[in-house]
Amino acid sequence: MSRIIVVGANHAGTAALNTILDNYKDHEVIAFDANTNISFLGCGMALWIGKQIAGPEGLFYSTKEKLEDKGARIYMETAVESIDYDKKIVYAKGVDGTEYKKTYDKLILATGSLPIVPDIEGKDLKNVQLVKLYQNAQDVIEKLKDESIHEVAVVGAGYIGVELAEAFKRWGKNVTLIDCVDTCLAGYYDTEFTDGMKEQLQKNGVKLAFGETVQKMEGKDRVERIVTDKNTYKADMVILAIGFKPNNKLGEGKLKLFRNGAFIVDKQQQTSLPDVYAIGDCATVYDNSVQELNYIALASNAVRSGIVAGHNCCDTKLESEGVQGSNGISIWGYNMLSTGLTLAKAKKLGFDAAAADYEDLQKPAFIEKNNKVKIRIVFDKKTRIILGAQMASDYDISMGLHMFSLAIQEQVTIDKIKLLDLFFLPHFNQPYSYIALAAQKAEK
Numbered sequence: 476m477s478r479i480i481v482v483g484a485n486h487a488g489t490a491a492l493n494t495i496l497d498n499y500k501d502h503e504v505i506a507f508d509a510n511t512n513i514s515f516l517g518c519g520m521a522l523w524i525g526k527q528i529a530g531p532e533g534l535f536y537s538t539k540e541k542l543e544d545k546g547a548r549i550y551m552e553t554a555v556e557s558i559d560y561d562k563k564i565v566y567a568k569g570v571d572g573t574e575y576k577k578t579y580d581k582l583i584l585a586t587g588s589l590p591i592v593p594d595i596e597g598k599d600l601k602n603v604q605l606v607k608l609y610q611n612a613q614d615v616i617e618k619l620k621d622e623s624i625h626e627v628a629v630v631g632a633g634y635i636g637v638e639l640a641e642a643f644k645r646w647g648k649n650v651t652l653i654d655c656v657d658t659c660l661a662g663y664y665d666t667e668f669t670d671g672m673k674e675q676l677q678k679n680g681v682k683l684a685f686g687e688t689v690q691k692m693e694g695k696d697r698v699e700r701i702v703t704d705k706n707t708y709k710a711d712m713v714i715l716a717i718g719f720k721p722n723n724k725l726g727e728g729k730l731k732l733f734r735n736g737a738f739i740v741d742k743q744q745q746t747s748l749p750d751v752y753a754i755g756d757c758a759t760v761y762d763n764s765v766q767e768l769n770y771i772a773l774a775s776n777a778v779r780s781g782i783v784a785g786h787n788c789c790d791t792k793l794e795s796e797g798v799q800g801s802n803g804i805s806i807w808g809y810n811m812l813s814t815g816l817t818l819a820k821a822k823k824l825g826f827d828a829a830a831a832d833y834e835d836l837q838k839p840a841f842i843e844k845n846n847k848v849k850i851r852i853v854f855d856k857k858t859r860i861i862l863g864a865q866m867a868s869d870y871d872i873s874m875g876l877h878m879f880s881l882a883i884q885e886q887v888t889i890d891k892i893k894l895l896d897l898f899f900l901p902h903f904n905q906p907y908s909y910i911a912l913a914a915q916k917a918e919k
């Protein structure tokens with residue numbers, strides 16, 4: 476019986492384990508995870524802190540017990556310390572000091588990502604928080620009960636930072652959101668969209684400090700102030716949310732790495748070494764919008780890559796369809812969604828790119844309960860192929876974005892969307908859909 480070892484059992488690892496255990500009975504399956512819990516939905520952190528959900532119970536969908544009921548052996552609080560890829564041996568050590576030496580036939584690395592911590596003075600002061608793990612969320616919730624914490628500074632206005640700025644504001648704290656770039660969510664939206672999110676944040680009382688670089692944090696035993704190149708802000712708590720880097724410690728020097736350190740994998744999630752797979756935040760993705768390898772750390776990518784590796788390591792050939800980085804955010808009910816490249820990113824990458832923009836009411840004007848919707852379709856003027864799409868509305872427009880995700884995956888041109896069969900029902904939309912109208916505006 477061949478043995479499969481999975482290192483890391485969070486979103487990617489759990490998806491691989493479930494795929495193997497549900498579909499293949501003739502393998503011995505072992506997993507190691509250094510944490511005390513698995514499958515924590517990080518996205519729930521902001522909802523929990525923001526009191527939009529009662530507690531963390533629903534933020535987990537798997538456990539050691541559930542996986543062991545399916546026949547796996549799961550070692551929790553046990554870190555893999557090294558791997559001998561030549562002899563195919565994994566060395567691990569539990570928090571209780573127990574050591575493990577296990578051979579493998581196939582290995583799946585699902586070691587995820589690590590928060591980027593800026594090397595600045597004051598980063599070790601009390602109440603300077605990272606926000607990745609369930610334990611981080613528990614820590615923050617506990618500390619927020621301290622009435623003396625009034626001012627919260629969030630460093631990084633990406634997805635986590637913006638969501639947590641809302642959460643702390645909902646808790647009743649004064650919030651300053653800092654980013655070194657002159658807007659929020661710059662990696663995912665053009666300014667025509669990020670301006671809408673800035674407005675939403677300011678309207679709800681979040682103080683914005685964009686285009687400012689944090690230089691240090693000050694305080695006696697706990698943080699009291701945060702100093703940027705332009706201002707000093709009072710801060711009783713600082714949240715560091717400036718991005719993640721792939722956790723490649725176990726493969727550095729042995730497996731081929733991408734420019735940011737992620738394990739390079741093919742469409743079967745196989746690394747540069749046969750029988751060694753990598754999935755989730757520690758691995759690259761095939762990015763359909765640029766038709767090459769990229770790094771896009773998302774739970775949705777983690778799960779799909781786990782499924783692909785799960786089948787391939789059991790000798791069922793399955794290829795990833797690639798990704799386009801589809802993502803969404805909802806801040807005080809203002810929804811923004813994007814997939815593929817922004818216009819700014821497309822131009823920076825050398826595409827002869829243009830954008831087709833449109834704004835309209837979602838439904839016919841005679842429907843009282845109505846919302847505005849705004850859309851941008853980014854396309855290559857030469858090939859006419861859709862490179863990206865961005866949408867914003869108070870309405871749930873998520874199904875529209877999925878369509879653009881498929882369009883990028885299948886390299887559809889913007890001209891194919893102009894007369895696309897889009898249904899009409901006044902409860903949902905208008906006879907002339909904003910999607911088709913935007914495409915029809917695409918310059919020749």
Ligand SMILES: Cc1cc2nc3c(=O)[nH]c(=O)nc-3n(C[C@H](O)[C@H](O)[C@H](O)COP(=O)(O)OP(=O)(O)OC[C@H]3O[C@@H](n4cnc5c(N)ncnc54)[C@H](O)[C@@H]3O)c2cc1C
Nearest residue numbers: 483485486487508509517518555587588755756773774775
């Ligand atoms: C606050 C927050 C909100 C988020 N919201 C969203 C969202 O709304 N949508 C979305 O798509 N994505 C979201 N993400 C991103 C998403 O959580 C990650 O993309 C996802 O967790 C990646 O899963 P993973 O299993 O690849 O890696 P990770 O979740 O990082 O898990 C890696 C696992 O490997 C274990 N591990 C690492 N090294 C070792 C070792 N040497 N030995 C044993 N075990 C090891 C760790 O303990 C961990 O359990 C969010 C992330 C955060 C932090």
Ligand SMILES: NC(=O)C1=CN([C@@H]2O[C@H](COP(=O)(O)OP(=O)(O)OC[C@H]3O[C@@H](n4cnc5c(N)ncnc54)[C@H](O)[C@@H]3O)[C@@H](O)[C@H]2O)C=CC1
Nearest residue numbers: 631632633634635636654655656716717718719772802803
């Ligand atoms: N809704 C969703 O899909 C969500 C997805 N995620 C994913 O989790 C991962 C981590 O999210 P984030 O940490 O928000 O990363 P991010 O990459 O989305 O944002 C990091 C932000 O920090 C800023 N920054 C970088 N260095 C800085 C510095 N020294 N000082 C000030 N600002 C600095 C960047 O300009 C950027 O705006 C991302 O891959 C994200 O896509 C996270 C939350 C929600």
